[in-house]
Amino acid sequence: MRRKAMKTCKRRQAGISMIEVLITMFLVMVCLLVVMTSFVAVAKSSRYSERMDVAASLAR
8 A cells, every 4th residue: 555655756756736837937038138138228228328429529
């Protein structure tokens, strides 16, 4: 009886469940969204900085 219970317990613990995969995928997507958003912000900041440099050069 005890061996059968241990085998059942081992089967449940082996592998990755579907909910674990879904949670991991969700977390990866959120991280990618944050990284992509920061890239967009850096690009906008770079363009603004470049325009300000040109304006400062023309003002001299």
